[in-house]
Amino acid sequence: MAAPKVAVVGAGVIGLSTALCIVETCPSCSVTVLSEQFSPNTTSDVAAGMLIPHTYPGTPIHVQKQWFKETFTYLFAISNSAEASEAGIHLVSGWQVFKNTPKEELPFWSDVVLGFRPMSEAELQKFPQHQFGQAFTTLKCDCPPYLLWLEKRLKATGVQMYTRKVTDLWELHSEYNIVVNCTGIGAHQLVGDKKLFPVRGQVLKVHAPWVKNFIRDGDGITYIYPGIHRVTIGGTREKENWNLSPDPGTTKDIFDRCCSLEPSLQGAQDIKVKVGLRPSRQCVRLQREVLSQGGVKLLVVHNYGHGSGGFSVHRGTAKEAARLVRECIAALQGASSRAKL
Amino acid sequence: MRVAVIGAGVIGLSTALCIHERYHGLVPSLEVEVYADRSTPHTTSDGAAGLWQPYLSDRGNLQETVWNKETFDYLLGHLGSPAAKEMGLFLISGYNLFTQPVPDPSWKNIVLGFRNLTPKELELFPGYSYGWFNTALMLEGRSYLPWLTQRLMQRGVKFFQKKVESFQEMFAQGVDVVINCTGVRAGELQPDPELQPGRGQVIKVLAPWVKHFIITHNIGSGIYNSPYVIPGSEFTILGGINQHGNWNEENNAQDHKTIWENCCRLLPTLQKAKIVEEWSGLRPARPRVRLERETVRHGQFQAEVIHNYGHGGFGITIHWGCAMAAARILGTILQEQPLAGPPQPRL
Numbered sequence: 150m151a152a153p154k155v156a157v158v159g160a161g162v163i164g165l166s167t168a169l170c171i172v173e174t175c176p177s178c179s180v181t182v183l184s185e186q187f188s189p190n191t192t193s194d195v196a197a198g199m200l201i202p203h204t205y206p207g208t209p210i211h212v213q214k215q216w217f218k219e220t221f222t223y224l225f226a227i228s229n230s231a232e233a234s235e236a237g238i239h240l241v242s243g244w245q246v247f248k249n250t251p252k253e254e255l256p257f258w259s260d261v262v263l264g265f266r267p268m269s270e271a272e273l274q275k276f277p278q279h280q281f282g283q284a285f286t287t288l289k290c291d292c293p294p295y296l297l298w299l300e301k302r303l304k305a306t307g308v309q310m311y312t313r314k315v316t317d318l319w320e321l322h323s324e325y326n327i328v329v330n331c332t333g334i335g336a337h338q339l340v341g342d343k344k345l346f347p348v349r350g351q352v353l354k355v356h357a358p359w360v361k362n363f364i365r366d367g368d369g370i371t372y373i374y375p376g377i378h379r380v381t382i383g384g385t386r387e388k389e390n391w392n393l394s395p396d397p398g399t400t401k402d403i404f405d406r407c408c409s410l411e412p413s414l415q416g417a418q419d420i421k422v423k424v425g426l427r428p429s430r431q432c433v434r435l436q437r438e439v440l441s442q443g444g445v446k447l448l449v450v451h452n453y454g455h456g457s458g459g460f461s462v463h464r465g466t467a468k469e470a471a472r473l474v475r476e477c478i479a480a481l482q483g484a485s486s487r488a489k490l
Numbered sequence: 491m492r493v494a495v496i497g498a499g500v501i502g503l504s505t506a507l508c509i510h511e512r513y514h515g516l517v518p519s520l521e522v523e524v525y526a527d528r529s530t531p532h533t534t535s536d537g538a539a540g541l542w543q544p545y546l547s548d549r550g551n552l553q554e555t556v557w558n559k560e561t562f563d564y565l566l567g568h569l570g571s572p573a574a575k576e577m578g579l580f581l582i583s584g585y586n587l588f589t590q591p592v593p594d595p596s597w598k599n600i601v602l603g604f605r606n607l608t609p610k611e612l613e614l615f616p617g618y619s620y621g622w623f624n625t626a627l628m629l630e631g632r633s634y635l636p637w638l639t640q641r642l643m644q645r646g647v648k649f650f651q652k653k654v655e656s657f658q659e660m661f662a663q664g665v666d667v668v669i670n671c672t673g674v675r676a677g678e679l680q681p682d683p684e685l686q687p688g689r690g691q692v693i694k695v696l697a698p699w700v701k702h703f704i705i706t707h708n709i710g711s712g713i714y715n716s717p718y719v720i721p722g723s724e725f726t727i728l729g730g731i732n733q734h735g736n737w738n739e740e741n742n743a744q745d746h747k748t749i750w751e752n753c754c755r756l757l758p759t760l761q762k763a764k765i766v767e768e769w770s771g772l773r774p775a776r777p778r779v780r781l782e783r784e785t786v787r788h789g790q791f792q793a794e795v796i797h798n799y800g801h802g803g804f805g806i807t808i809h810w811g812c813a814m815a816a817a818r819i820l821g822t823i824l825q826e827q828p829l830a831g832p833p834q835p836r837l
Contacts, residue, residue: 229614233759239699240614242583242625263611264623272602272625275569284603286583286611286623291699359580359723361701362625377699416575 152179153478154324158315158339159331159453160184161191162198162290165299166463167331167452170471172306175478181325182303185314185335188296192333195352195425196460197374197381198237198290200224201245201365202258203458207432210257216465218261223464224288234377237294241375242286243363244268246279246410251367254281262287276410279366289363290460291376315339319440322447327477329450329470333428336453342434345454347426349390351399352383353407355417364410369457371406373414379421382407382414386457388429395422430454433466437473448477491520491827492664493820496654496679497671498526500535500631500809501798503638505669508813509820510645517824524642525660527653530635534673535805537692537771539720539727540578540630541703542807545713548596551778555596557811562600564810565627578633578723583625584703585611587618592707594622601626615756618706626703629806630722654679657795661788667823669796669816674774676799682780685800688773689736690714691745692729693753697763700726706756714773714803717752725766728753732803734775741768776800781812783819794823 155178157168168182188194202217204210228238246268259265268282276282300310315321318340321328330336337345357380365372374381383403400422408414430453438449452470455462495506502524510522530536542565544558568574569581585607598604607621615621643649654660657679660668672679674687700721708716714732721727730752731745746768754760776799784795798816801808 229758231758231761234697234699234762237699239701239759241701242623264605264608266603266605269603358698359575359578359628361580361582361721375701412570412572413574413580415572 152177153326153481154178155180155327155329155474156321156325157182157329157331158184158318159333159335160187160296160310161193161331161333162292162296162459162463163333163452163455163466164331165296165303166467167329167470168303168308169299170464170467171329171474172303172308174471175475178474178478180308182308182310183313183315184310185312187310187312188293188300191296192425192428193296193459194292195350195423196292197352197372197376197383198292198295198460199363199374200262200288200290200461202461203456204257205432205456205458213462214257214261216462217258218465219468220462220464221261221288224290228288232298235294236298237291237377239289239291239377240286241289241363242284243365244272244282244284245365245367246273246276246282247367248279250281259283259285289374289376294377318449319442319447322440322442322445325447326481327448327450327474329452329474331452333453333455334426336428336434336451340451342454345428345430346389347391348429348456349387349392349424349426350384350457351395351403351422351424352381353400353403354379354381354421354423355414356419357414357417359413360411366410371410373407373411380417391426393424393426395424427457428454429456433462435466435469435473437477448481450474450477491517491666491824493520493522493667493669494660494665495522495524495669495671496526496660497673497799498524498529498635498639498649499533499671499673500635500805501673501801501812502526502669502671503635503642504809504813505671505798505816506642506647507638508810508817509669510642510647512817513820513824514645523648523650525650525652525654527651529649529651530639531632533631533635534771534773535631535635537769538631538806539692539722539729540628540634540806541582541720542627542629543705544595544597544804544807545802546592546595546707549777554779554808557808557815558597558804559600560811560814561808562627565629569627573637576633577637578628578630580628580723581625582628582703582721583623585615585621585623585705587615587621587704587706589618589620589708591620628722631806657786657793658788661793667794667796667820669798669820671798673799673801674772676774676780676797685774685776685780686735687737688714688775688802689731689733689738689770690729690773690803691731691741691749691768691770692727693746693749693765694725694727694767694769695760695763695765697721697726697760699759700757704756706730717749717756719753719757719760726763728760732773737772739770739772741770773803774800774805775802779808779812781815783823796820
């Protein structure tokens with residue numbers, strides 16, 4: 150058959166990294182990215198992009214660890230290269246602190262990040278309300294830079310990108326052989342996935358360049374993540390809340406909580422408020438599907454539902470999605486040789 | 491009782507503040523004045539990156555280790571206060587790198603979270619096989635010195651912009667105690683062969699993605715003669731020059747090349763950093779800090795000098811411990827005065 154035509158729908162971190170993996174592993178494919186939104190207007194742009202994994206209840210831990218490890222290794226290499234600043238990737242050290250000692254003192258990813266160890270008594274004194282903590286060094290993907298860097302690499306390989314709202318995957322069947330669905334929270338409407346639900350997050354992006362370390366409360370709701378130009382402080386985890394408008398009461402609450410962890414934030418300037426809907430699910434939907442109508446088939450690979458763990462596992466799930474695309478291509482080639490008989 | 495501090499770098503200003511805080515209420519007649527020909531942003535302290543970190547070895551000066559600790563604890567206590575931002579004070583983590591294993595430093599329990607580097611971390615730094623990670627403090631001179639100046643002015647301390655030519659000049663004016671915080675140029679007031687410049691040069695760049703300090707060590711070439719990268723609140727400082735005996739305060743093109751090439755090799759991401767400024771300064775190097783009292787003859791009278799200079803490349807690191815020690819010496823001097831009126835003897 151002629152070069153398989155692949156459409157990747159969605160241009161957040163998942164869509165762009167998946168498109169890149171497909172290009173890397175299927176040189177014969179023609180890949181196009183279609184998305185209603187591009188950076189700086191994706192959910193990924195709101196996120197801090199910290200590599201601290203979320204645990205998916207529905208996926209075996211060893212699989213999640215593999216995804217995280219692949220992602221960490223990939224970004225680690227970029228962080229130490231001349232491209233790091235353009236790609237927005239940098240190392241950051243800090244602390245995860247707990248008001249009460251957690252049941253699991255060693256998370257599954259503790260040997261993937263760098264220098265993981267329990268905090269010392271002296272370090273904990275800085276957090277009088279917290280009894281236990283972990284210190285480590287991890288990576289941060291700043292957006293928009295990371296997404297723009299992915300877009301640049303895609304364009305360099307000839308991938309076309311179009312702003313387009315896809316309302317039904319089937320509408321792509323005449324132009325493409327394979328569709329990769331990386332629509333994040335958009336999949337709720339696009340494919341009617343009722344297992345996918347938003348977890349609303351509000352964050353503040355502030356100018357506080359003296360903050361060099363991250364601080365995260367183990368409850369995952371209060372955090373301070375220093376990026377290249379701004380510090381992302383947050384947040385909220387509001388299940389089933391679809392509201393994309395910033396809430397002023399929440400802004401004040403976030404600011405107060407973060408100042409109590411890091412008092413110097415009182416001096417933060419130029420506060421920008423953002424809202425994103427984490428595309429949450431028991432497990433990431435990473436699977437193939439065949440759509441058919443009237444004898445015509447459209448092969449689909451789903452890669453969505455990363456919730457609050459998108460950045461942490463993006464490269465790992467992108468590689469898996471690319472593998473599923475290769476399976477689709479093999480299936481198409483099989484079908485096409487049978488058709489020739 | 492007139493006390494004149496000579497020098498308005500981190501040592502002079504912090505000593506003046508410590509003295510005023512401690513004795514102003516106790517000694518009603520106390521007047522503190524600061525004399526300096528150079529003040530912020532033109533002092534040696536202004537060019538320093540401001541990282542709290544002593545030398546690797548205490549050189550046998552245990553007193554200095556105590557002063558370093560006192561400074562760290564004092565600053566740590568101020569971290570959570572609203573003044574921290576204005577002071578230019580914040581926490582920072584980072585790496586010390588070596589080409590071979592070395593003993594732990596005297597300050598390992600002073601800083602936070604001191605540990606050895608893991609093999610994976612060392613992968614970041616080809617050529618280095620051993621290292622430390624810890625969290626320390628930054629105290630940026632460009633913010634701290636103005637903050638100290640403001641605190642002093644609020645307390646009524648007077649500043650005089652002038653070059654003091656001799657201790658006698660001060661005593662002739664009626665000053666009772668001189669506190670000599672003249673740093674690298676102390677030899678101009680009183681010869682001191684042990685005091686030598688340790689010339690440093692730094693390149694200031696914009697590299698806000700760098701969040702850690704990285705200090706490399708080459709045991710053969712001596713402290714600060716090996717590349718280092720220290721991110722500040724606005725700029726990142728690249729350095730690695732320490733030329734003993736070189737008084738030249740002009741930037742040197744060869745040194746620039748050395749710093750730039752070595753730092754970019756250490757941290758390839760720096761290749762994209764924009765260079766903003768270059769600066770040279772003279773560390774007031776001495777085998778040990780000179781912090782002591784000297785009674786000098788002033789005509790028929792006696793007057794007191796408290797020396798507080800020679801802090802090398804660790805002035806910011808040790809400043810508050812020294813300021814308190816100098817204040818204690820002044821306390822002794824004050825106790826020796828007769829109860830009524832001004833001190834010995836005035837015709």
